[in-house]
Amino acid sequence: MYQYNDIDQTLINERVEEFRDQTQRFLNGELTEEQFRPLRLMNGLYIQTHAPMLRVNIPYGLLSSKQLRMMAHIANKYDKDYGHFTTRQNIQYNWPKLEQVPDILADLASVQMHAIQSSGNCIRNITSDPLAGVSADEIEDPRPYCEIIRQWATLHPEFSYLPRKFKFAVSGSPKDRAATQVHDIGLHVKKDANGQVGFEVLVGGGLGRTPVIGQVIAPFIAEEDILSYSEAILRTYNLFGRRDNKYKARIKILVRETGIDKFKAQVDAEWETIKNGPLKLTQKEIQRVKAQFAPFTYQTPASIGTASDQQENSGAFRQWLKQNTIEHKQTGYRVVFISLKSPTQAPGDITTEQMNTVADLADQFSFGQIRTTHDQNLALTDVLESDLLALWQQLSSAQLATPNIGTITDMICCPGLDFCSLANASSIDIAQGITDRFTDSAIDTGNLSLKMSGCMNGCGHHSIGEIGILGVDKKGEQWYQLTLGGADNHDSKLGDRLGKAIAKDNVVDAIDDIVHVYKEQRNSNETFANTYQRIGIQPFKDKVYDNH
């Protein structure tokens, strides 16, 4: 993975000291709350319902075991012994003290991590495919490009006071596992007829209040032009994006109001003036970064055993193997997902002890690296099949082997009203209700994506869940709006509204009804998406609203 050089390290060290000074001036009354707010947000610090919340970047979802141990150390020293992984591959701490945040940042900097631009109206963490580098269908590993974009975006002097937040996602495979269609800029690695690497560029996607699927603005931008093209998009957005209404300030609204053709013409005109300037990437720079993501040295198949030798050992192991691991491009290896959706923890939460365990297991079984996923789970991506049983045993003892990846209990969930000052409704107790109801039947039901947000800002990505749950406030009471048929794969779709909102006490029953209709109506192994497409929304509507 990418290792900081002196410049990288100096930059984040200096950022720590800058933020220390800003925090001190705020505490001394030299910066007003209004002035400090954007400054702290640009460093990932929110003031939440109970306490500040600090969001730490995990660039493109890649962590070393040393970094994960630092996450554990921070949870232990400054928080309540746990952290929360987000849908954008980052980690959040819900209970730090404001005056200690500079020390947390200094600890992070000691392991080449930071919270720069993890919030605020600026370019956020660059996210990517959690299977980057290990997937057989990959055109190119997207991570070197993510790192190049990360560096360009970090402390960008021109784009730190944008109309609104700005998110990039990069996918290296035709099968989009990075939700690029719902990002402000989505990049798909492509090769042209000459084998030249570049990107199809999507713009104006996003979730939140007005979910929009991104549109193609350029079918192919060569790799050396990706920074200048991104800069042209950002400059156009910075100049023309709306600032009169924060709910209309994302680039998706600008693109919609301007029209994609005119917006593209504006971007192209700007790009023409800068494309041959200093932002043009050299092969030397691309190769410098690529070299840091060289594939691991894998063992050859002849020298290793396979998991099938071990399968008779335990039914529970076999179930986990089937549900929580997938194939690796290298014969003899598998990708292992670590479920953070156990019945006893809030979705995405992980304790100090579990973080340390995962770090140790990564060292023992997976080249010392860990991935974070959009589904708020972790992955060890390079595990020898012959090690799977031993790994499973240790994960099981740490409550990290719930065999539910991809199922209804592997739900995406925002922190909701319990922590977030924006939320209208709670998410975590609904998640718990769903987990309790479906734990025994989840595998039998099959893969089914359920995503839940506590308010229309949509941090839980409800719009693109096969089942989406959105918390709404009705005269001070918590109600929930359900949507069906959303998708976040290479063909993203926004879910359709099922009907009127449902009272809190009836939400789990309503989900149960939906699952029942699916199970009754599906043809053998038919997915929820296909069943839904075939039978439409009405049977679900009838079942849910006739009962309630």
Added chain:
Amino acid sequence: MTIIKDKSIIDDTWHVHQDDEPLLDNSIINLAYWLENRDSLKANQSPLGLLVEGDADIHSFKDDLSQFAIIAINIPAFTDGRGYSLAKLIRNQYGFTGEIRAVGDVLPDQALYLTRVGFDALELENEESAQLAINKLNDYSVCYQVG
């Protein structure tokens, strides 16, 4: 108000012209006034400055840049980043070599970014914030962006 330039507090030799007053030397006039009186003002021999809002349409004055010794860009709220891109265009794309001054709601914490996008003079609220802004210019010894 206190102006800093080249990491020092400087005396402000410029005067912001009000529409109803006679034109003095070293006046900074606003864009509407310029567009209305362009022909007569072009005949004026004394140095002129131009005040534009951060959201000004650069096409309305880009061809006139050589008429001015200073372009002042007003930042209505420190969170409004339009002036940054406008300064970048004026400096890099249109090659303006005179002073580009940030006026309005400017935080000392923004001094470095402002100077990196083409501003070379900043108007701060008072001497204390101006001094702080000068110190803040030294916060970083490195940066990622080029050009």
